[in-house]
Amino acid sequence: MIKKLFKLINNRKKYTYSYTIKLFKNLKLIKKKIIEEAYELVIEKNRKKIINEFVDLLYHSLVLLSYYKINIKNIYKKIKTRMSF
Template sequence: MKFIKKIISCIKKRKKYKKGSYTSIILKDRKYIRKKIAEEAFEFCCEIKKKPNKKKFVNEFCDILFHSLVIFEYYKINFKLVKKEMIRRNNN
């Protein structure tokens, strides 16, 4: 989870201090973020349909993860809730 925390910290910093960065720009547009998550999920699913190229498979997953973390920041939802839910599911 340390690397997730680093990514979240980077998203927060770019939102606050790097006004022209890709992250700060997309954080102003919920519809764009939603579109990017859908687009990246589609590309990821396309990789699943065939024998995946490992590099592309990992890259597409990273894109989904990044944009998902951005939408968490957009809605000010603490990612710790995901960890808590995953632990709950694992214990059932």
């Protein structure tokens, strides 16, 4: 599922306008949104809202990875190296 979302984000680079394009044009905005979403996630107490905030944080984090041209496969490899079983 995350791989599909990452692919969608990368495909949005081809669009004339979208929220994702707006982010790609402004690295500071991407970083600001990540900080904002992380803050909202940690202060939230409602379970449904926590899920929403997590998904928002994940989305903006994937946009940042795409901005820096970091392939999602590199993330999966790093996760695998940190798994100790």
